[in-house]
Amino acid sequence: MNQTIDLSTNGNAPQPCKLALADGTVVTGVAIGHRGETGGELCFNTSMTGYQEIMTDPSYHGQIMMMTYPHIGNYGAMDIDMEAERPMIAGLVVRSFTHRYSNQLADESLHNFMLRHRLVGISGVDTRRLVRHIRAKGVMNAVISSVDLDDERLVEKARAWPSMEGLELASRVTCEAAYDYSLGEGARIAVYDYGVKLNILRTFARRGCTVRVFPASTPLETVLAWNPDGLFFSNGPGDPRAMPEAIETVRRAMETGLPLFGICLGHQLMALALGLTVYKMFVGHRGANHPVKNLQTGRVEVTTQNHGFAVDPASLDPAKVEWTHVNLNDKTVEGLRFKTFVGLSVQYHPEASPGPHDSRYLFDAFLRDIAEVRGVPVVRHAKEDGERR
Secondary structure (H helix, E strand, O other), X not given: OOOOOOOOOOOOOXXXXXXXXXXXXXXXXXXXXXXXXXXXXXXXXXXXXXXXXHHOOHHHOOEEEEEOOOEEOOOOEOHHXXXXXXXXXXXXXXXXXXXXXXXXXXXXXXXHHHHHOOOEEEEOOOHHHHHHHHHHHOOEEEEEEOOOOOHHHHHHHHHHOOOOOOOEOHHHHOOOOOEEEEOOOOOEEEEEEOOOOHXXXXXXXXXXXXXXXXXXXXXXXXXXOOOOOEEEEOOOOEOHHHOHHHHHHHHHHOOOOOOEEEEOHHHHHXXXXXXXXXXXXXXXXXXXEEEEEEOOOOOEEEEEEEEEEEEOHHHOOOOOEEEEEEEOOOOXXXXXXXXXXXXXXXXXEOOOOOOOOOOOHHHHHHHHHHHHHHOOOOOOOOOOOOOOO
C-alpha cells in the first residue's frame, strides 16, 4: 500500500516525479498530493480559476488534467466548489503549485485536499511547451509517477493505458440508486445521470424544479412512472459511441412526447439516437473562454467547455435538426434544436461552473418548452450574478 507523504510540512525535501507521454516524451518535476502513480488521457484546460470544479467534474473521469494557467492552489479548496463527492481526474499537472493559500473561505489547502483524496500530481512542468506539443500531436495517454522514475518503463505504461476512444465510463460515475435532489413548485425534471455536475442540478433547483436523479442504466419505463414533465440527459465521461443502451433509451425517449434537453455527453447521445455522427476530436475543448455564436439570435456567448468528442456537421439532416450554435474558433457544432420532437441540446456547459453565465438562458428555454407541452408554469428565479434574462 502506498504511503501518503505531505510535502508541504516539516521541511520535507521535494519528491521527484515524472510525466511520461505515449509518444516517448518525458518531463521531470516535483510530486504534489499523494505520492504514487496514475495514468490516463492527457488533456489541458485553459481556465484561469475554478481548478477544484474542474478536478471534481465527472466528465474528466480517467483523464490527466494539465492546467495552462501557471499558478494553481492560490485560493485553497472549499466544499462548496465540489461538482462531485470526490475528484474525478486521474492526475494533475501544473507549472507552479501553491502550498500556502490566501482565502478566508477555504476549508484546506489544495495539497491537503489532494492528499485526502489520494490524488497524484506533478508540478514544475513547462505546461506551455507541453500544450503546444499536444496541439501539434493531439491528445494522448500519459503516466505520472513519483514511485517509478524509469523513463522507458513509464513510456511503456503510457502506451499500454486504455484509449479513451471506444471506452464507456459513465457507468463508473453514475449514482447507485435514484434520489430526489430538490422539491419545487415548478416542472418535474428526470435526470439521467451519466456523470451530472452538481451545479447543473442546482441550476434546475434555483428555477423551482422538482429534480429526481436516476442511474444511467435505469429503464425508461421506470423513469416515466415517476411522471416527469421533462427528461434531461447529463454530461459525462468517455466515448458516447460505446453506449448503445443509452442511445436506445434516448431514441425511445424521443417518442414519448416529453421535452428533452441534453448537455455535453447528453447532447452527443441525442445526436447519435437521431442517426447523426459523432467523432473523436484531435484535441478537444476544455476551458471557460470559448466563443460560441447563437445562430438564432446572432449573439456571441463566452462559454465553458469540456469535451473530446463532437457531432459531425456533415451528418446534420435539416429535416431532423436545426444547427443553433457554432464554435467560432473551429466551426464545430455546439447546439441543436430538434424538429421531430421537442428538444434541444448543447455541447458546452451552460451552468458554467467555472465560467461566465452567458448561456444559462438555455435552462429557461427548456422550461418554456415544458410549459408549452405540459402546461407547467415557469417559476421565476432570482437573477444570478452575471446572468442575462
